[in-house]
Structures are given as C-alpha cells and as structure tokens.
Amino acid sequence: MSAAVSLSASGAKVERLALSRFTTLGVGGQAEVWTVENHAQLSEAMSAPYRILGGGSNLVIADEGLKERVIRLGGEFAATDLxxxxESTAEHFISGWVGGGVPLPGLLRKLRTLGLSGLEGTVGVPAQVGGAVWMNAGTRFGEMFDGLFALEIATPEGVSQLSPDELPWGYRDSAIPRNHIVTRVRLQLTRSTPEAVSAKMQNADTSRKGQPKMKTPGCAFKNPGGVGAGKLIDDAGLKGTQIGGAMISPDHANFIVNLGGAAASDVHALLELIRQRVGVPLELEYELWP
Structure with a gap:
C-alpha cells in the first residue's frame, strides 16, 4: 500500500487527493478523502466535519480544496441487491438494498435487462445512487423519487430508515439535510419487459442529444416557473461566452463546460455573469464547495 494511504482505527482508507479527479467538471483542490465500506467506518468518518462525495456531478469544488474530510462510499454501500x-407483487417489484455508492448508469442497465420500469427518466445522469436521491435527480421524463420504496440515512447521531412519503420532496430536492448521507435505498418499480424499458430510456436519452459532451457538472440552474433556464441565458446573448478555461456551452446555454484547464473561479465568474444578465432570479442546481 502506498505511503500516502493510511487506515483509520476502523479500517477506512484515508488519503489526501485532488478532488478534481472525482468530479464531472474536472476542477477542485485537495482534501483528506475517506473511503468507507461499512457503518463502523462511516461512523468514524463522520466524527469530524465532513462532506459526502458521490459521482461528482452537479458540483463545483473550490480551487483551494476543502478543510473538511470528504467521504466516499464503497464496500457494502456499493452493493446491489435486485x-x-x-413485498413484491405480480405488478410491482420491490428490491433489496441498493447502496448509495452504486453508479446510477450501471444500475439502470441492470434494470433494463430485468425489464423493471420506473427510473428510465434518470438516464444519462452521471451520479451515484445516494447523490441522485439526495438531489432528486432526473429529467422531464422522471426523477429518482419515482422509483423509491425506502431510504436508509446516516448522520453522526446514527442510522435511520424511512419511507419517501415521510419527506416533502420536490423538483430537484429531496428535503434531506446537507449533513445526512443516503447510504442505501430500496426500489419500487413496475414489472415490464427489457424492450419496453429500453424504448423509454432511448426516448429520454434522445431528448438530451443537444447537451454538451465535454466535461460539465450538468445543468447550472433550475428552470424558473416552467421556463427553460437555457433559453433565458441564450436570450441574454451569453451562449458561447468564455472566461478562462470555462465556457457557457454553445450547444446548450444552461451548461458550463471545461475547455481544458478550467478553474473553479472561472465557473463562478460565469455563474455571476449569467445572474447579472438574465432578467429573472435563477436558482443554482450546482452544489458549490465550500
């Protein structure tokens, strides 16, 4: 094992790493990263100020890095029981526990193979399950809470399990507090066929063809009042605007992309420019760390 890697008292792997390697935007300074594989390791990791990092989408991390430790889920939190x-019926399928550290794209491929319908609207979201649930990720074709039966949530005070009905979730919001970690979920899906699920996924994916393929956190702003944020930004004449190594995508104005060598400060400058030039208040979809 590398000298840069150590083990905590409970066996969690601890190392100091550049966070840019874990984000879809590809920016972010260093932090102490804890990779945890069970509840004992997670409990120890949460004993000091922390942040939880999943697939790294919808996230802009500061160039100077973070003072808090960063927790990543592995081991039993990356397992899938389908x-x-x-509780399953002839029509509805209820799964076992699916770890918060499971990559969502891989999970969707398994559901397609099994002919299980309900999460097709999340196709193309480059997240892990826990993060996707935390922000209720999705598209106009559906969102994570469409397919949830139960959640397991960890905090420094302990672990609890609850039903989605116990949360006032909504558009791109689960109502789960920031320091709560979605460790596992159980899915509630409709029995279908691989062909039908594939067709729904393809339909949702086709609608995203205009989105950029470069390094990006995803959509920058939530759509205000049913109006597309991308159209508002485009109407303000900002599509293609570049600051440093970051640019408002010429393909879709609600995306900021990394042209290569972008800094978080470049992205912040573009976000501020958009807010100054667009005539209505815009709410960020991105998480900004710190």
Whole structure:
C-alpha cells in the first residue's frame, strides 16, 4: 500500500487527493478523502466535519480544496441487491438494498435487462445512487423519487430508515439535510419487459442529444416557473461566452463546460455573469464547495 494511504482505527482508507479527479467538471483542490465500506467506518468518518462525495456531478469544488474530510462510499454501500423482496407483487417489484455508492448508469442497465420500469427518466445522469436521491435527480421524463420504496440515512447521531412519503420532496430536492448521507435505498418499480424499458430510456436519452459532451457538472440552474433556464441565458446573448478555461456551452446555454484547464473561479465568474444578465432570479442546481 502506498505511503500516502493510511487506515483509520476502523479500517477506512484515508488519503489526501485532488478532488478534481472525482468530479464531472474536472476542477477542485485537495482534501483528506475517506473511503468507507461499512457503518463502523462511516461512523468514524463522520466524527469530524465532513462532506459526502458521490459521482461528482452537479458540483463545483473550490480551487483551494476543502478543510473538511470528504467521504466516499464503497464496500457494502456499493452493493446491489435486485432480488424480489417479499413485498413484491405480480405488478410491482420491490428490491433489496441498493447502496448509495452504486453508479446510477450501471444500475439502470441492470434494470433494463430485468425489464423493471420506473427510473428510465434518470438516464444519462452521471451520479451515484445516494447523490441522485439526495438531489432528486432526473429529467422531464422522471426523477429518482419515482422509483423509491425506502431510504436508509446516516448522520453522526446514527442510522435511520424511512419511507419517501415521510419527506416533502420536490423538483430537484429531496428535503434531506446537507449533513445526512443516503447510504442505501430500496426500489419500487413496475414489472415490464427489457424492450419496453429500453424504448423509454432511448426516448429520454434522445431528448438530451443537444447537451454538451465535454466535461460539465450538468445543468447550472433550475428552470424558473416552467421556463427553460437555457433559453433565458441564450436570450441574454451569453451562449458561447468564455472566461478562462470555462465556457457557457454553445450547444446548450444552461451548461458550463471545461475547455481544458478550467478553474473553479472561472465557473463562478460565469455563474455571476449569467445572474447579472438574465432578467429573472435563477436558482443554482450546482452544489458549490465550500
């Protein structure tokens, strides 16, 4: 094991790493990264100020890095149990526990193979399950809470399990507090066929063809009042605007892309420019760290 890697008292892997390697934008300074594989390791990791990092989408991390430790989920939190649970019926499928550290794209491929419908609207979201649930990720075709049966959430005070009905979730919001970690979920899906699920996924994916393929955190702003944020930014004449190594995508104005060598400060400058030039208040979809 590298000298730069150490093990905590409970066996969690601890190392100091550049966070840019974990984000879809490809920016971010260094932090102490804890990779945890079970609840004992997670409990120890949460004993000091922390942030949880999943797939790294919808996230802009400061160039100077973070003072808090960063927790990443592995081990039992990256396991997938897609056996039918006793609560399942002839029409509805209830899964076992799916870890918060499971990559969402891979999970969707498994659901397609099994002919299980309900999460097709999240196709193309480059997130892990826990992060996707935390922000209720999705598209106009559907969102994460469409397919949830139960959640397991960890905090420094302990672990709890709850039903989605216990949360006042909504558009791009689960109502789960910031320091709460979605460790596992159980899915509630409709039995279908691989062909039908594939067709729904393809339909949702086709609608995203105009989105940029470069390094990006995803959509920068939530759509205000049903109006597309991208159209508002485009109407303000900002599509293609570049600051440093970051640019408002010429393909879709609600995306900021990394042209190569972008800094978080470049992205912040573009976000501020958009807010100054667009005539209505815009709410960020991005998480800004710190």
């Amino acid at each position: 056996q039918a649970a006793p």
